[in-house]
Amino acid sequence: MNLTNTLHRCLQQTPDKIVTIFRGRRRRYDEFCNRVARLAGALQASGMKTDERVGVLALNSDRYLETCMAVWWGGGVLNPVNIRWSVAEVVYSLDDCDTGILFIDDQFLHMAAGIAKTARRPPVFIYTGEREAPDGMLSYETLIAGHAPVEDARRGYEDLAMIMYTGGTTGFPKGVIQSHRNIWAGCIQRIAETPPIKGGKTLHAAPLFHMAALSRAINQFIAGETHVIIPAFNAREVLDTIEREGITELGLVPTMIQALIDHPDFGTRDLSSVKRLVYGASPIIASVLERTMDLFPGVEFYQSYGLTEAMVVTTNPPESHAEAGRRSGRSLSVGRGLYGTELKIVDEKNDEVPRGIVGEIVICGPSVTRGYWNKPKESADALRNGWLHTGDGAYMDKDGYIFIVDRMKDMIVTGGENVYSAEVENAIGRHPAVMMCAVIGIPSDAWGEAVHAIVVTKGDAQVTEEEIRQHCHQLIAGYKCPKSVEFRPEMPLSGAGKILKRDLRAPYWEGQAKKVN
Structure with missing residues (x-):
C-alpha cells in the first residue's frame, strides 16, 4: 500500500506506453518514471526530508502529476494548494502544516512575493512554467536535468502521504490527514466498483488539488492507462480534446457538465469516443442530468459521492441511470457504499434512523482519515467511535441507496418545518x-x-x-x-x-x- 508501486509495475510491463498527454507533449512510462526519480533526488537536495511537506500551487499539467509522484518517491508529504485561495489563505495552509517547498507555475507567480513575505517559513520556490525561472526560484526542468535518479523511498501503509485542505465551502479550511493506506484503499475500492476502461484515456479537467480529481489520477496510474490533462476546465478545450485525443472517460462536476452541454459547439463535435461520464462533488439538478443523459446516448453514467476526509465512499452505477432508474428516481441517488465501506444514517443521538428518514451520513472504512492536522478538537468532533460524521443530510431507501438532501448546516427551518x-x-x-x-x-x-x-x-x-x-x-x-x-x-x-x-x-x-x- 504505497502510491509509487503503481509506477514500478508500469515500468516493468508497459514502459513504452504513453502515460501523460498535455497540450501536445507526450511522455512514456519509462521517461515519466525517470523524471520522477530525478525530481525526487532534486527535492531531497533542496531540503525535503522524510515526512517533509511539499506544496503545489499550479494549474493542471503533466508536471503536476510528476510532482505528486516525486514527492512520494522521495519520502515527502504532498500539500496540494487550493488554486482559488488568496495569499492569506495559501499562507495559512503552508504555515499550518509547515510546508518548506512550494511548486508554483505562471498563473500564480504574482502571489509569490506575498507568500514569501508573510509565511512564517518562506518556502523554497520551484518554478514549473515554460519560461526561464524568475530570480530566486529553482527551475523545474533544470532540477530534473541536474540530478541523478534516486531509489524509491517506498513509504506506505500508515506513513503520511498527503495533507489536503478542505475547500472551506462551509467554514475555515482544515488539513485532512491521509496516509498511503487511506488513499490506496480508497482507490482500490473505487476500481472494484468501477473497473478502468482498458486502453482508456481519462481527461483531467477538474482541478487536481481536489480529492475527487487527484484520486481519479491515481486510479489511472494503478490501471496503467493514459492521462490527458488540460490546465483547467474550459468547455471549448474539453470538446477540442475529446475530439483530438479520443477521450474515453470524463470526470466532471455538475457546473462543468452544464457548461459543456450548453456550449454552442456541443452539437457539432464528434464525441463518440466517450464511453463513461463520472460526476459528483456536488448535487446535480435533475433536469441537467436528464438532458445530459439524452445528449450522451450509450455512455455509462456513474455518480460518486465522497469527501476529502474519506475519498469516494458511494457509487451509483449505469443501471441506475437507465430508463427504469430514471422512472424510479434512483438516478438522483448517489448510490450505495463501496466494497469495504460501511454507511449509516443517524440522528443527533447517533442512533440509526429508519429507512426513508433523513439524518446524517456517517462512514467507517479504510479510506477514512485519522483526523485534521493540528486540530484535535475538530478531529474528535468529526471522528466518534470509529465513525466519520460527514455533516451531510440524507436518507437511505430499502435497498441501501443514499439520497442526499442537504448539508446538515444548510437545512432551512421555516415556520417549524424542515x-x-x-x-x-x-x-x-x-x-x-x-x-x-x-x-x-x-x-x-x-x-x-x-x-x-x-x-x-x-x-x-x-x-x-x-x-x-x-x-x-x-x-x-x-x-x-x-x-x-x-x-x-x-x-x-x-x-x-x-x-x-x-x-x-x-x-x-x-x-x-x-x-x-
Whole structure:
C-alpha cells in the first residue's frame, strides 16, 4: 500500500506506453518514471526530508502529476494548494502544516512575493512554467536535468502521504490527514466498483488539488492507462480534446457538465469516443442530468459521492441511470457504499434512523482519515467511535441507496418545518429559463428562516420572481417554495466548481450572533 508501486509495475510491463498527454507533449512510462526519480533526488537536495511537506500551487499539467509522484518517491508529504485561495489563505495552509517547498507555475507567480513575505517559513520556490525561472526560484526542468535518479523511498501503509485542505465551502479550511493506506484503499475500492476502461484515456479537467480529481489520477496510474490533462476546465478545450485525443472517460462536476452541454459547439463535435461520464462533488439538478443523459446516448453514467476526509465512499452505477432508474428516481441517488465501506444514517443521538428518514451520513472504512492536522478538537468532533460524521443530510431507501438532501448546516427551518435545499433547487432547475440556482435560508421575523433562491438564467432568457414561485408551487409543497428570489449573472464557485453557499449567505447573516434564526 504505497502510491509509487503503481509506477514500478508500469515500468516493468508497459514502459513504452504513453502515460501523460498535455497540450501536445507526450511522455512514456519509462521517461515519466525517470523524471520522477530525478525530481525526487532534486527535492531531497533542496531540503525535503522524510515526512517533509511539499506544496503545489499550479494549474493542471503533466508536471503536476510528476510532482505528486516525486514527492512520494522521495519520502515527502504532498500539500496540494487550493488554486482559488488568496495569499492569506495559501499562507495559512503552508504555515499550518509547515510546508518548506512550494511548486508554483505562471498563473500564480504574482502571489509569490506575498507568500514569501508573510509565511512564517518562506518556502523554497520551484518554478514549473515554460519560461526561464524568475530570480530566486529553482527551475523545474533544470532540477530534473541536474540530478541523478534516486531509489524509491517506498513509504506506505500508515506513513503520511498527503495533507489536503478542505475547500472551506462551509467554514475555515482544515488539513485532512491521509496516509498511503487511506488513499490506496480508497482507490482500490473505487476500481472494484468501477473497473478502468482498458486502453482508456481519462481527461483531467477538474482541478487536481481536489480529492475527487487527484484520486481519479491515481486510479489511472494503478490501471496503467493514459492521462490527458488540460490546465483547467474550459468547455471549448474539453470538446477540442475529446475530439483530438479520443477521450474515453470524463470526470466532471455538475457546473462543468452544464457548461459543456450548453456550449454552442456541443452539437457539432464528434464525441463518440466517450464511453463513461463520472460526476459528483456536488448535487446535480435533475433536469441537467436528464438532458445530459439524452445528449450522451450509450455512455455509462456513474455518480460518486465522497469527501476529502474519506475519498469516494458511494457509487451509483449505469443501471441506475437507465430508463427504469430514471422512472424510479434512483438516478438522483448517489448510490450505495463501496466494497469495504460501511454507511449509516443517524440522528443527533447517533442512533440509526429508519429507512426513508433523513439524518446524517456517517462512514467507517479504510479510506477514512485519522483526523485534521493540528486540530484535535475538530478531529474528535468529526471522528466518534470509529465513525466519520460527514455533516451531510440524507436518507437511505430499502435497498441501501443514499439520497442526499442537504448539508446538515444548510437545512432551512421555516415556520417549524424542515426544508432541504436540494429538493427546492431541483424544482427551480426544471424551469426552462434557469441555468443554475442555489437555495439558502435567510433570517425572517415571521418564519424564523425564509427560503431564498439565487438564480442564474440562461443567456437572454427572461423570468420573473413570481414565475419562479408559481413554477415551484406546481412541484413541491408551498412551505418549501422560495419566499424570495434573487437574480445574479453568476455564482461564486470554489476551485472545484462547487457553489459557495457560505458566500451567498454571508450578507444576510452579517451581524447575527448565530447562523440560525
